[in-house]
Amino acid sequence: MVPVRRALRLVIDGKAELVEAEGLGLVRSERLSVPKPAVIRLVKFVHVPRKFRRQVTNTFLFARDDYRCQFCGRHPSDFRHRECLTRDHLVPLSRGGTNEWTNVITACSSCNTRKGNSLPEESGMIPLRHPFEPHFVHLSWAVRKLTPVQAKYIRLFYGAEVLAELRALQPAAPRVAHGH
Ligand SMILES: [Zn+2]
Numbered sequence: 001m002v003p004v005r006r007a008l009r010l011v012i013d014g015k016a017e018l019v020e021a022e023g024l025g026l027v028r029s030e031r032l033s034v035p036k037p038a039v040i041r042l043v044k045f046v047h048v049p050r051k052f053r054r055q056v057t058n059t060f061l062f063a064r065d066d067y068r069c070q071f072c073g074r075h076p077s078d079f080r081h082r083e084c085l086t087r088d089h090l091v092p093l094s095r096g097g098t099n100e101w102t103n104v105i106t107a108c109s110s111c112n113t114r115k116g117n118s119l120p121e122e123s124g125m126i127p128l129r130h131p132f133e134p135h136f137v138h139l140s141w142a143v144r145k146l147t148p149v150q151a152k153y154i155r156l157f158y159g160a161e162v163l164a165e166l167r168a169l170q171p172a173a174p175r176v177a178h179g180h
Contacts, residue, residue: 001144007037016040020149038149056099058087063142064134065106070127072111079108086112090120090131101133142169 002010008027010016011034021035062085068075069085076085088107091097094117105127107115115123146154146166154163 001141004036007040008034010042010046011037011040015044015046016042019153022147022149038147039153056101056104058085060134060139060142061087061104062106063139064101064132065129068106068128069108069111070105070129070131071107071115071125073128074108083109085109088112088115090127092117092119095119102131105131141166 004027007016011018012032017040018035018037019039019041020037022038023036025036026033027036067085070088076083086107086109088105088111089097089099090103090105093099097103111125115125118125120126151163151167154166
């Protein structure tokens with residue numbers, strides 16, 4: 001799963017070939033016009049930068065945690081005015097905690113404030129699910145809309161069961177605020 005712009009770059013550079021385009025639209029630049037790629041196939045090994053794999057953004061974090069506060073279990077649809085989803089650090093940054101997958105969890109702003117700078121054992125606030133590093137592919141699908149063309153290839157290569165699994169991972173992402 002890559003952004004369209006990157007997919008185009010890979011095709012233009014000869015690192016990938018276009019398997020199927022999305023609709024009939026063309027992406028035009030000054031010198032060439034290319035069909036908008038829906039599915040590409042890598043023809044060379046392409047290195048995924050470590051930094052990109054390591055970085056935990058709130059978009060992916062909230063998707064991993066099903067858009068629920070991992071302390072009170074509430075979803076933004078249950079929030080009161082001014083509450084929002086935030087990133088909480090199990091071991092606070094001020095106490096040597098990191099931004100790695102295993103130290104960050106989704107928390108509503110109220111729980112985040114209540115927990116403050118304490119460790120889970122000090123505050124007694126234990127997350128519903130221990131934070132884990134999710135599978136990158138699952139996350140990619142969780143935050144993107146699967147198009148009919150892409151669905152066809154998932155079914156072709158991985159079967160209807162995997163397709164159904166991926167579809168279940170695609171909630172309509174609620175609007176989220178960026179917290180700390
Ligand atoms: Zn909460």
